[in-house]
Amino acid sequence: MRWIWIDRFTKFEPGKSAQAVKNVSMAEEHLHDHFPGYPVMPASLIIEGVAQTAGVLICQASNFNEKVVLAKISSVEFEGIALPGDTLLYSVEIEKINEQFAVAGGKVSIISAHDKGGNAAPKPLASMELMFSHLDQNMAGRKFPDGNFILTEAVSSLLREILPNGGQKPTSNSSG
Amino acid sequence: MGMSREEIFSRVKETLVEALGVDEDEVVGSATLTGDLGAESIDFLDIVFRLEKAFNIKIPRGELFPENILNNPSFVNEKKLTNEGLAELRTRMPHADLSEFEANPEVDRIAELFTVDAIVRYVEGKAT
Numbered sequence: 001m002r003w004i005w006i007d008r009f010t011k012f013e014p015g016k017s018a019q020a021v022k023n024v025s026m027a028e029e030h031l032h033d034h035f036p037g038y039p040v041m042p043a044s045l046i047i048e049g050v051a052q053t054a055g056v057l058i059c060q061a062s063n064f065n066e067k068v069v070l071a072k073i074s075s076v077e078f079e080g081i082a083l084p085g086d087t088l089l090y091s092v093e094i095e096k097i098n099e100q101f102a103v104a105g106g107k108v109s110i111i112s113a114h115d116k117g118g119n120a121a122p123k124p125l126a127s128m129e130l131m132f133s134h135l136d137q138n139m140a141g142r143k144f145p146d147g148n149f150i151l152t153e154a155v156s157s158l159l160r161e162i163l164p165n166g167g168q169k170p171t172s173n174s175s176g
Numbered sequence: 177m178g179m180s181r182e183e184i185f186s187r188v189k190e191t192l193v194e195a196l197g198v199d200e201d202e203v204v205g206s207a208t209l210t211g212d213l214g215a216e217s218i219d220f221l222d223i224v225f226r227l228e229k230a231f232n233i234k235i236p237r238g239e240l241f242p243e244n245i246l247n248n249p250s251f252v253n254e255k256k257l258t259n260e261g262l263a264e265l266r267t268r269m270p271h272a273d274l275s276e277f278e279a280n281p282e283v284d285r286i287a288e289l290f291t292v293d294a295i296v297r298y299v300e301g302k303a304t
Contacts, residue, residue, distance in 0.1 A: 071218040072218050072219070072222060074194075074195070074222065075194075096225055100221060100237070101218075101221045101225075103222075103225060131218060131221070131222055133218060133221075
């Protein structure tokens, strides 16, 4: 099982905003425990998907040189639930970014399965504010594994579809 | 800028309630950020960001919450601040009330300097 909670980037404005989609599927194991007989996408994994959308956007802003981790969920509000067959849209915007941390706002909207044929507009599901830390800048001197753990194979494949050069600016000693 | 102390206090209070998720009535002038209000290191960054937005000011890194005092060997000796360390602290934190701290300048007590009042005084200083 891969820990990737977005399926595709639909928009990517480097340094500013991004949008991704997540399809909720009956083939996802955890739905059958959450809850038995009543599968519902856990809110925590929706938040994780938004955090991944924002985290990749923020990481790309430093050309994948910073290790970006979710440090704080400042606020989050949900107004409904997501079910198998739904498609979730995650829209994120960078509100602030500096060497130490970044703040992003996220909105989730939902296209319900029965609406898909009927051209209904996405309905709001949740909104949140997230804080990310740039690990290297905040924990100087501690050792981390080499390379950037944000730019996994899965994330690279998503970025390749939406950005030229997979979002990496050409540098003389680029890696990964 | 012309904001009264009450107005500044009220806005600082809102900022801390947003950043730390505490109740309004917990945010009194003498409340310490870490001890009384439960702030952690990531919260300090959040607080600085929100204060900048709320008051439309720029807070350079280390100005509100000074860094690099505790890891300087001429400022600390046997877990207490040296006279040099105290002098440095006085220069870097004109917005803090050091009177109680100076009596027993233990490194572990530095967090007690970061009170709501200290933030209010800092903002007042920026506004003039």
